[in-house]
Amino acid sequence: MDIEMVGTIAAALISISLALSIFALIRYQREKKRKQQSSPESLDVQISVKGRNIVVKRENKESQIDFGSARSEDLERFLKKVQ
Amino acid sequence: MKNDTAANAKLQRWLYFSVSVALLPIIFNILGWIITQGFTVDFVKILGDGDLFLISTTLCAVALGELLEVAAIPKTIPAATTRALGAAYIIIIAVSSFIYSFVSIGEFFSSGTRIVKHDIVAHISFWVFIVSVITSSIGMYITVESK
Numbered sequence: 001m002d003i004e005m006v007g008t009i010a011a012a013l014i015s016i017s018l019a020l021s022i023f024a025l026i027r028y029q030r031e032k033k034r035k036q037q038s039s040p041e042s043l044d045v046q047i048s049v050k051g052r053n054i055v056v057k058r059e060n061k062e063s064q065i066d067f068g069s070a071r072s073e074d075l076e077r078f079l080k081k082v083q
Numbered sequence: 084m085k086n087d088t089a090a091n092a093k094l095q096r097w098l099y100f101s102v103s104v105a106l107l108p109i110i111f112n113i114l115g116w117i118i119t120q121g122f123t124v125d126f127v128k129i130l131g132d133g134d135l136f137l138i139s140t141t142l143c144a145v146a147l148g149e150l151l152e153v154a155a156i157p158k159t160i161p162a163a164t165t166r167a168l169g170a171a172y173i174i175i176i177a178v179s180s181f182i183y184s185f186v187s188i189g190e191f192f193s194s195g196t197r198i199v200k201h202d203i204v205a206h207i208s209f210w211v212f213i214v215s216v217i218t219s220s221i222g223m224y225i226t227v228e229s230k
Binding site for chain 1: 160161163164165168170171172174175177178180182185186192199200203204206207210211214217218221222224225
């Protein structure tokens, strides 16, 4: 066995190795895409704080509440609004 | 998106530190050559002993370790991806180790004396190194992003 023959075998093996890694990458990207498509869409909710108020904005609907003085029914109304 | 950015940053860190630092002995060898011999760098003499095989083996071994760590967590990487990447790493590790030992021993088989064809060794080691960098980069990208 000489180095030329070893080189030829090595070239074939590393080509297989490269092909396997490219296959792995394609398979991973495909699986990732499939997972992203099957998962539910994320909610576009923005929550911010203005002074003592908490402001929740979702799909152009805005609602805010002063948590410092809010009663339980106010909280319930607020939560129903933003749900 | 944020996950992608973190994965890219980690991959870049891996490329800078693992690959570049692993190449430092070769880079110093080239610098030494330039200082003593001028700008007529003979890559066959620098890479002809198969030092790049050792670096390739290390890169793939580290990447294989990372892959096994992530693959142990269920539903992170598809099984086919793990198998393909694992096989790719093992092939490179086996090829690098075998050829390095073959070069170290020399071609005793045909002539009975130690002959090393440095030009062929330099070419093989260069291409094995390039493929090992590509393969381990792909593997590191997948494992880092899956974490």
